[in-house]
Amino acid sequence: MAKAPIPEELEVGKIITLTPERVAHGGSFVARAHDRVIFVRHTAIGEKVRARITGVGAKNRFFFADTVEVLEPSEHRRPHPWAPADALAQESPLGGMEFGHLNPDYQRELKTQVVREQLERLGGLPADFALLRLLRVEALSEEDLGWRTRVHFAVSPAGRVAMHPHSSAETREVEDFPLAHETLRKLNLSQLDLTGAVRLDATVSSTGEILLVFAVSTGESVESVARKITEQAGSAWGDFTAQNITLHFTEERVGGRRRGQRQPDLTRGAQSERPTVTEELDADGARLRWKVGAGGFWQIHPQAPAALTATVAEMLELSAGETVFDLYSGAGLFTAMAAAEVGAKGSVLAVEGSAVTSANARENFASGLARIKESKKTPVEVVRSDVGAHLEKILPSVASGRLGRPSAVILDPSREGAGKKVMEQCNQLAPSRIVYVACDPAALGRDTGYLRQMGWEITALRAFDMYPNTHHVETVALFEKR
Numbered sequence: 001m002a003k004a005p006i007p008e009e010l011e012v013g014k015i016i017t018l019t020p021e022r023v024a025h026g027g028s029f030v031a032r033a034h035d036r037v038i039f040v041r042h043t044a045i046g047e048k049v050r051a052r053i054t055g056v057g058a059k060n061r062f063f064f065a066d067t068v069e070v071l072e073p074s075e076h077r078r079p080h081p082w083a084p085a086d087a088l089a090q091e092s093p094l095g096g097m098e099f100g101h102l103n104p105d106y107q108r109e110l111k112t113q114v115v116r117e118q119l120e121r122l123g124g125l126p127a128d129f130a131l132l133r134l135l136r137v138e139a140l141s142e143e144d145l146g147w148r149t150r151v152h153f154a155v156s157p158a159g160r161v162a163m164h165p166h167s168s169a170e171t172r173e174v175e176d177f178p179l180a181h182e183t184l185r186k187l188n189l190s191q192l193d194l195t196g197a198v199r200l201d202a203t204v205s206s207t208g209e210i211l212l213v214f215a216v217s218t219g220e221s222v223e224s225v226a227r228k229i230t231e232q233a234g235s236a237w238g239d240f241t242a243q244n245i246t247l248h249f250t251e252e253r254v255g256g257r258r259r260g261q262r263q264p265d266l267t268r269g270a271q272s273e274r275p276t277v278t279e280e281l282d283a284d285g286a287r288l289r290w291k292v293g294a295g296g297f298w299q300i301h302p303q304a305p306a307a308l309t310a311t312v313a314e315m316l317e318l319s320a321g322e323t324v325f326d327l328y329s330g331a332g333l334f335t336a337m338a339a340a341e342v343g344a345k346g347s348v349l350a351v352e353g354s355a356v357t358s359a360n361a362r363e364n365f366a367s368g369l370a371r372i373k374e375s376k377k378t379p380v381e382v383v384r385s386d387v388g389a390h391l392e393k394i395l396p397s398v399a400s401g402r403l404g405r406p407s408a409v410i411l412d413p414s415r416e417g418a419g420k421k422v423m424e425q426c427n428q429l430a431p432s433r434i435v436y437v438a439c440d441p442a443a444l445g446r447d448t449g450y451l452r453q454m455g456w457e458i459t460a461l462r463a464f465d466m467y468p469n470t471h472h473v474e475t476v477a478l479f480e481k482r
């Protein structure tokens, strides 16, 4: 299709008046002007706004815009809790709080609409599918700020913590970030001079441990950057080791550099032997624990581990003796739940691709940390592999009966989803049920489409507001063969 001419009114930088009709996946709203679709951010359905055109889509068929003024506000609008991300206060607001201008209940209503639309459009579910009509994105807590236990900061050229405007590499210094957990906010990270570092990943665990990982620019000495930042940490927080704070310094990863060329990592403070944090969760009166290393994956909302494990357990209704595959297992959150439910006569296979996180998972079960009385003797195998590659390897053994066929499969892939090949492999495994935990409803929609073509149907569906004030949403779907 040839490129359509761009109407003069829709040239980048022009300001137009829009009234959005519906919410789109990805944090924008769909409006129409000059016979074109405009994806406009920082607004709400039905309100009248003036918006600046910020970009042109493929073949000039659609456009992007940011609200600059509200002419007729939505009843769901509120003052944005953080000026740097407020489109009415900034020409290019910081990303990461794109729904902050909307009441939390309305944010959840929008996310509900997005999950429904993705499952209809990409998953092929009929619009009157009862579970879609009944779906309501559920709040995890009353508080919509202070939930991020993991925050990734950029570092500005002047060496201060910074964040990026939406879809931009520009770094803008920040004094504070209200989505960050209170413990991280109290550190006042903006006081540190991080010259020589390019990124800071800050974590606080459910046990109160703090891990600050500094990626040091390849041109800098890790040792000298570590010394300067460690000195400042001592001045800012006193005896930071006693406060369970660990500083970890690692050379920035740049593609193409061989292992031997990298400078060694350095760790200072509480966990100076190995930079990890401990996460914990109460389960039936006992306590499950997981070690998660620097760069390893853990859910970022404090209530997410409890809500997700309870939902997956409720949907699967596992019995003693079952075999479960936990694919994209991370450090073993669902593995631990499944191991407790299936007991010594069952088994769990956990497949995780990241070197750090799969090593964490292996150790969490080998050491017994992630086991309770009921799972003390459950055979748990942790495999570091790409999920598709591992399933390809073991499918012949499962088919011949040399390896146990799983009765239940748990899938919790990253944002891109599992994809057609993995969904076909899961179908070949022939479990009686599959639970899919999705952080992207579009990926869930696509993978639902593949599963439905193979005769599976969604038989339970829930969604959680695990990322308040952003457009992100977590969905959990149970699939059973029709």
Ligand SMILES: C[S@@+](CC[C@H](N)C(=O)[O-])C[C@H]1O[C@@H](n2cnc3c(N)ncnc32)[C@H](O)[C@@H]1O
Residues within 6 Å of the ligand: 297, 298, 299, 328, 329, 330, 331, 332, 333, 334, 351, 352, 353, 354, 357, 385, 386, 387, 388, 412, 413, 414, 439
């Ligand atoms: C959303 S996390 C879920 C982890 C875990 N279920 C939890 O809740 O803590 C997804 C995990 O999948 C891993 N992953 C992503 N793509 C993968 C792949 N192709 N094969 C194996 N693991 C992968 C990531 O490293 C990450 O740990």
